[in-house]
Amino acid sequence: MTRPSPAALRLYSLSVIGSGLGFVCQTLVSGFWSTAYSHDVLHFSVNLAFYFLSMGIGSLVSGRLPARVEMLGSIVGVQALWTGLSVPLLRTGTVLLGEATLLPILAVSVSGLLAGAIVPLTVRAGARMRGVSLQGVLFFDYLAAVIFTLLFTLVLLVPLGYGATGALTAGLAGIALAATLWPLRQGNALPATLAAAAVLLPWGVHKVSLSAGTALNKPGESMHVLINKQSHYQKIVMTEETGRGSFFPGIPVHVLYLDGFVQFSSIDEQTYHACIANIPEAAAEYNQQPAREVLILGGGDGLAARNLLTMPKISRITLVELDPAMIGLARNHPLFRRYNLDSLRSPRVKIVVADAFQWVRRADERFDLILVDFPHPKNISLARLYTAEFFSHVARLLRPRGFAAIQAGPSLSLDDPSLRTLSPVPLTVRETARAVGLNAHVYVSPRDEEAFVLATPDSKFDMSAFARQLGITGMSGMGLVCTYDESWRMPAGKVQVNTLNTLSLAGVMLEWYRKAGQQAFFNYRGVQAAFLPD
Amino acid sequence: MGIPARKLSSPHARPRRASRRLRSTAPIILLAAFTAAFSGIAYELMLASYATFLMGATVFQYSLVVSLMMASMGAGALVTGRLRISLLPALLGVEIALAAIAAVALPVLYAAFASRLPSQPLILLLVVAMGGLIGMEIPLLNRLSTSRDWLPRILFFDYLGGFVGGILFPVVLVPALGLFRVAGLLSLINAGVAVLIVAVFRHRIPRLESWATACALVTVVAIAAFAGAEPLRMWMEGRLFGIRYPP
Numbered sequence: 167m168t169r170p171s172p173a174a175l176r177l178y179s180l181s182v183i184g185s186g187l188g189f190v191c192q193t194l195v196s197g198f199w200s201t202a203y204s205h206d207v208l209h210f211s212v213n214l215a216f217y218f219l220s221m222g223i224g225s226l227v228s229g230r231l232p233a234r235v236e237m238l239g240s241i242v243g244v245q246a247l248w249t250g251l252s253v254p255l256l257r258t259g260t261v262l263l264g265e266a267t268l269l270p271i272l273a274v275s276v277s278g279l280l281a282g283a284i285v286p287l288t289v290r291a292g293a294r295m296r297g298v299s300l301q302g303v304l305f306f307d308y309l310a311a312v313i314f315t316l317l318f319t320l321v322l323l324v325p326l327g328y329g330a331t332g333a334l335t336a337g338l339a340g341i342a343l344a345a346t347l348w349p350l351r352q353g354n355a356l357p358a359t360l361a362a363a364a365v366l367l368p369w370g371v372h373k374v375s376l377s378a379g380t381a382l383n384k385p386g387e388s389m390h391v392l393i394n395k396q397s398h399y400q401k402i403v404m405t406e407e408t409g410r411g412s413f414f415p416g417i418p419v420h421v422l423y424l425d426g427f428v429q430f431s432s433i434d435e436q437t438y439h440a441c442i443a444n445i446p447e448a449a450a451e452y453n454q455q456p457a458r459e460v461l462i463l464g465g466g467d468g469l470a471a472r473n474l475l476t477m478p479k480i481s482r483i484t485l486v487e488l489d490p491a492m493i494g495l496a497r498n499h500p501l502f503r504r505y506n507l508d509s510l511r512s513p514r515v516k517i518v519v520a521d522a523f524q525w526v527r528r529a530d531e532r533f534d535l536i537l538v539d540f541p542h543p544k545n546i547s548l549a550r551l552y553t554a555e556f557f558s559h560v561a562r563l564l565r566p567r568g569f570a571a572i573q574a575g576p577s578l579s580l581d582d583p584s585l586r587t588l589s590p591v592p593l594t595v596r597e598t599a600r601a602v603g604l605n606a607h608v609y610v611s612p613r614d615e616e617a618f619v620l621a622t623p624d625s626k627f628d629m630s631a632f633a634r635q636l637g638i639t640g641m642s643g644m645g646l647v648c649t650y651d652e653s654w655r656m657p658a659g660k661v662q663v664n665t666l667n668t669l670s671l672a673g674v675m676l677e678w679y680r681k682a683g684q685q686a687f688f689n690y691r692g693v694q695a696a697f698l699p700d
Numbered sequence: 701m702g703i704p705a706r707k708l709s710s711p712h713a714r715p716r717r718a719s720r721r722l723r724s725t726a727p728i729i730l731l732a733a734f735t736a737a738f739s740g741i742a743y744e745l746m747l748a749s750y751a752t753f754l755m756g757a758t759v760f761q762y763s764l765v766v767s768l769m770m771a772s773m774g775a776g777a778l779v780t781g782r783l784r785i786s787l788l789p790a791l792l793g794v795e796i797a798l799a800a801i802a803a804v805a806l807p808v809l810y811a812a813f814a815s816r817l818p819s820q821p822l823i824l825l826l827v828v829a830m831g832g833l834i835g836m837e838i839p840l841l842n843r844l845s846t847s848r849d850w851l852p853r854i855l856f857f858d859y860l861g862g863f864v865g866g867i868l869f870p871v872v873l874v875p876a877l878g879l880f881r882v883a884g885l886l887s888l889i890n891a892g893v894a895v896l897i898v899a900v901f902r903h904r905i906p907r908l909e910s911w912a913t914a915c916a917l918v919t920v921v922a923i924a925a926f927a928g929a930e931p932l933r934m935w936m937e938g939r940l941f942g943i944r945y946p947p
Contacts, residue, residue: 189770193763208870210762211745215866218737222859225852282859286852300851301781301839308774308835315767399756488756521756528816546749547756555814558941601943663945666753666813667878667933 170297172349176235177298178306179346181288183339184242185307186314188281190335191249192217192274193315198253198328199270200545201401201425201699202260212267213274220275224282231283233290236354239347241287243360245280246343250336250368252277253329254375257698324398327700329376333368340364376700392420392501396700397491400424404501420501422467424541426698432505435469437613441648443473445609445638446535446571446620447480452632453624455567457534458482463522463551463560464573465539466492468506474535475509484533485510486518486525493517522551526559534565538572542675543591543664549672552595554665558602561623570621572599577610577617579657580681587655591678592617594661594671601663609633609650612641618648728900729841729850730857732791732893736837737861739886743802743830744769745869746879746886750809751823768824769831776835780843788897788905791840792915794833795894799918801830802887803925806880807932814940880933884926891915891922 170178192213200209231237252273259269285303292298314335322331340361347354347361393404403423420432430438450457459482462470466487474480487493496502497510509515518525522540538560543549550556552572560570575591592608596619599606604621607629611618620629633639633650641649664671744766751761783790805826812819842854873882894915898905905911937943 189767193766197763210748211741211866211870214741214766215863218741218859218862218866220859222856222863225855225859229852282855286855289851299781300842301777304777304835304839305774308770308777312767312771312774315763315770523753524755547752550753550756554937554943555941558943561942597946601945603942603944663943665937665943666810667880667937668875670875673875 171295173235174292174295174297176346176350177238177288177292177295178303180235180238180242180343181284181303182306182310183342183346184238184245184284185281186310187242187245187249187335187339188217188221188277188284189311190314190318191245191252191277191332193318194249194328194332194335195252195256195270195273195277197323198256198699201328209270213270216271217274217278217281220278221282224279224284225286227279228283228286228290231287233287233293235291235347235350236357238284238287238291239343239354239357240360241280241283242339242343243357243364245277246336246339246364247360247367248273248276248280249339250333250364251371253332254368254371257329257375260698327396329372329700330369333372336364336368393495393499395491395495397489399489399491401426401699402489402491402495420505427541427544429541430467430469434613435505437611437647438616439469439473441609441611441614441616441618442537442539442571442573443470445618445636445648446537446569447474447477448636449569449620449622449627449632450534450567452635453567453569453622453627455534455565457568459531459533460484460535460537461531461533461563462486462537462539463526464488464541465537466496467502468496468509470537470539471512471515472506472509475507475512475514481514483512483515484518484531485515486520486522488519488521490519493519523556523559526556526563529559529563531563532565532568533563534568536560536564536568536570538570540573542575543671544675544679546669546672549664549669549675550666552598552664552671553669554598554601554663557599557604557621560621561602561604564623567624567627568622570599570604570619572619572621574608574617574619575675576678576682577612577615580678581657582655586653587657589617589678590657590659590661590674591671592619593657594664594674595619597661598664598671605629607650608654609638609648612646612649725900726845728896729845729854732795732897733838733841733854733857734861734864735889735893736834736841737858738865739798739802739889740769740773740830740834740837741862741865742869742873742882742886743834744827745866746805746883747823747827747830749874749879750813751820753813754819754823765823765827768827769834772828772831773835776832777839779832780836780839786906787840787843788901789907789911790836791844792894792897792905792911794836794840795890795897796914796918798830798833799887799890799894799922801826801833802883802890803918803921806883806929807936810880810933810936811940814936878929878933880929881926884922884929887922887925888919891919895919 196210196213256269256273285307288303289300318331318335343361347357390406391403392406395402405421406418407421408418422429447457456479458479460474460480462483462485466489471483471485474483496506510517540551541548543552564570572595574595576589578585579587579589588608596606596608599619599621604623605625605627606619606621609618609620637643638645638648638650662670748762748765751765755761812822838858842851898912898915902908
């Protein structure tokens with residue numbers, strides 16, 4: 167390639183800033199939205215798709231625009247401003263309107279429209295310049311996309327959050343734009359003004375949107391946010407609420423939300439954890455192989471471990487949790503310690519910070535009990551932890567007469583008003599466990615309306631006999647805590663085994679949420695400002 | 701979005717000097733630009749899904765895969781300026797190579813996933829290889845069109861392909877077909893573009909017989925990859941993870 171002239175370098179510089187900004191904006195908006203709503207792949211793909219479409223339109227429109235440096239500079243200026251403002255606008259729009267899918271699409275489309283004009287304009291403006299070629303412009307633009315995306319979304323995002331990262335990007339881009347155009351002071355008033363605005367405006371708007379978002383909240387009941395922490399993986403919020411639950415109105419209830427979804431509520435977490443921890447332990451006892459070594463996958467709040475630590479026979483608990491921030495809170499925060507009774511500080515508990523799938527792939531120990539306690543399979547990074555591939559590792563790590571208890575999603579089908587039909591989510595989990603040769607059965611927690619799957623490699627284990635002996639076959643006594651009822655109706659339609667190839671369970675889960683949302687049935691607060699990612 | 705689309709495709713908007721031959725080859729160039737981005741974004745999402753299967757942390761994996769793919773596309777675009785071989789063989793080589801990689805990518809990724817070896821390097825290698833090849837397509841197609849005024853139109857079809865691919869992949873393709881068959885389908889698409897290029901530009905391709913043979917071969921491989929995707933997947937699931945489907 168021939169050595170480019172200063173004018174060509176200026177063009178390259180503008181197109182690099184413009185393309186980089188487009189990608190950062192797209193990544194921030196997609197990241198913010200998918201973190202807020204947990205439907206990760208769908209949001210990423212759809213946003214990326216609309217980004218490309220609007221780039222195409224921008225590229226077509228660019229034919230009507232004058233191919234001059236001032237034009238390019240103005241486009242880059244608007245891009246910088248938009249990149250800084252998009253997250254605050256999205257936050258405010260979400261708080262006001264709720265989950266409106268058009269908002270992020272609009273945000274990335276504006277960004278794509280501007281970014282799409284950059285390449286053809288640069289090529290046309292540089293038509294008679296030394297060293298400007300299509301492949302050169304494309305190369306530097308793609309390179310800019312990588313460097314900006316890696317720098318801003320991977321390095322700055324975790325310490326700063328989405329809004330501040332956008333504001334910082336806008337400011338730096340404004341400075342770079344001003345520096346590029348400085349030698350040509352005349353005739354560039356518009357780009358200079360935009361550059362100044364990009365430096366000055368977004369930070370303030372971001373700060374205002376953070377506080378205004380909270381002020382705009384209209385919670386239906388009294389709610390105080392006690393913990394509000396953005397970790398590398400999720401938004402962790404703990405609230406104190408009054409008026410929730412029907413047993414003791416007026417008594418404050420502590421609720422933990424991960425990415426806006428209820429994880430536990432102090433009013434009914436006991437029944438939930440009795441189901442996931444005590445039922446498999448009782449099954450092991452019934453099967454005459456009492457549990458000694460236990461593996462907990464997920465469950466970083468320490469509540470399942472608390473239940474198991476009350477049993478002296480259990481000598482060792484290995485807890486594999488993804489998020490170190492969750493472990494930190496569960497070990498150190500007084501509120502968590504009050505509920506988990508310092509379980510994560512026990513010498514019998516070994517904590518491993520790792521992704522569960524990566525960990526089970528390499529693990530070689532054997533366990534008497536495995537508790538699989540992940541959030542609902544609402545996106546691919548969670549649905550992969552409910553696949554036959556994952557369960558085959560769980561089966562491999564179980565002793566021949568050991569038991570796994572798997573959190574298996576909401577128990578009730580929303581199509582049956584009599585509430586006697588099982589939801590398709592636990593049924594899919596059961597069929598998936600059966601596909602890898604496990605003897606698997608669904609049981610439910612009637613208080614939480616959550617379902618679980620009890621699975622064992624022991625083909626002789628008789629679930630009905632075990633449930634009768636424990637007295638959990640009907641809605642009385644222990645059956646009020648956990649129920650195994652063979653008279654439950656099965657949902658209509660064919661149940662698909664969940665494998666990595668399609669991850670069909672994520673679709674089943676989202677369909678359930680969609681129906682639940684229509685019936686105003688389930689407790690999800692993602693749209694309130696405190697639950698949105700920073 | 702406020703763009704008079706009809707006007708842009710009207711005869712007035714067309715470059716006056718466009719020759720008759722250019723006009724007859726225009727659909728294949730625009731189609732190739734469309735499929736380049738369609739399969740490009742689908743490959744990107746496929747590899748990002750696998751990276752997420754391995755490590756979780758979707759936002760991180762998606763950003764990493766998408767941006768590394770972009771960098772490789774940029775490098776691919778840059779390489780086209782220095783290619784020693786002529787235009788059409790280069791384009792055919794790219795399409796054939798993409799079809800061949802797509803045909804074997806999923807079984808290889810799945811086997812690596814089942815093993816204890818770290819599969820992250822394999823995913824990143826595929827990202828770089830496929831990104832590099834995809835990045836070569838637009839500059840080559842642009843040169844094939846011989847007119848600079850065509851660039852916005854080629855880019856539009858390119859971006860349109862990205863749009864359609866980005867919507868279809870998660871909403872229709874993966875739920876309906878599964879990743880194994882989607883990879884086979886993408887392989888078929890790339891092989892189909894290669895066959896079309898041979899058919900339309902046959903008078904301008906040097907050593908036509910050998911290129912036609914290569915195209916035929918890769919088409920057979922692609923058909924096998926698509927048709928055999930389901931049996932192969934179920935066999936691998938059974939062998940590697942002991943998965944048995946209820947009758």
